[in-house]
Amino acid sequence: MTSTILSLAISTSQLVLGIAMCLSCWRLIKGPRAQDRVLALDSLYLNAMLMLVTFGISTSQTIYFEAALVIGLLSFVATAALAKFLMRGEVIE
Amino acid sequence: MAEFAQYLAAFLVLAGAGFSLIAAIGVLRLPDLYTRLHAASKAGAIGAGLVFLAVAVVSLDGAVVLRALLGIVFLLLSTPVSAHLLARAAFRSGEEPTKATTVDDLK
Numbered sequence: 412m413t414s415t416i417l418s419l420a421i422s423t424s425q426l427v428l429g430i431a432m433c434l435s436c437w438r439l440i441k442g443p444r445a446q447d448r449v450l451a452l453d454s455l456y457l458n459a460m461l462m463l464v465t466f467g468i469s470t471s472q473t474i475y476f477e478a479a480l481v482i483g484l485l486s487f488v489a490t491a492a493l494a495k496f497l498m499r500g501e502v503i504e
Numbered sequence: 505m506a507e508f509a510q511y512l513a514a515f516l517v518l519a520g521a522g523f524s525l526i527a528a529i530g531v532l533r534l535p536d537l538y539t540r541l542h543a544a545s546k547a548g549a550i551g552a553g554l555v556f557l558a559v560a561v562v563s564l565d566g567a568v569v570l571r572a573l574l575g576i577v578f579l580l581l582s583t584p585v586s587a588h589l590l591a592r593a594a595f596r597s598g599e600e601p602t603k604a605t606t607v608d609d610l611k
Contacts, residue, residue, distance in 0.1 A: 414507070417513055420518050431528035435528050446537050461552055473568060473571075
């Protein structure tokens with residue numbers, strides 16, 4: 412199904428996304444304040460979602476795309492809740 | 505036609521991964537939180553959108569195309585909102601911008 416050039420491109424982009432995840436992890440460990448850590452976690456979520464999508468293209472299974480959509484939803488909810496917590500000190504008022 | 509779609513999808517996947525790498529480099533190297541948010545929200549959203557577009561191009565199934573378009577719309581809606589919430593939380597808690605900032609309208 413997938414041709415040689417597409418599988419080569421997918422392997423390369425998985426490598427690139429892995430490097431991006433390593434850089435986000437570095438900011439997650441280093442980040443001077445909590446806001447920086449939340450931003451790094453958001454970036455890490457996004458890169459993990461893209462990694463799942465590339466797995467889905469290479470294996471041509473639909474379940475990966477649904478998992479990627481769920482991870483994107485979790486990323487938004489986690490970032491919104493953590494930002495609310497950092498601003499007010501509680502999530503639900 | 506199918507071969508052309510595969511070439512286009514390969515280009516789109518590579519471009520999306522490259523934009524995500526640029527976003528991660530920006531998150532790591534820019535000087536303060538506001539510039540880091542700028543890098544992560546803009547470049548990250550376009551990278552993810554390009555990868556989802558590659559899924560829509562390469563798949564021959566209508567349901568998968570619908571899911572990919574749904575993912576693009578959801579990302580374009582959610583990324584700016586979460587970045588704005590984080591920037592607001594940082595500004596309310598008194599995070600100072602970097603010294604190179606010249607205009608601060610909220611002060």
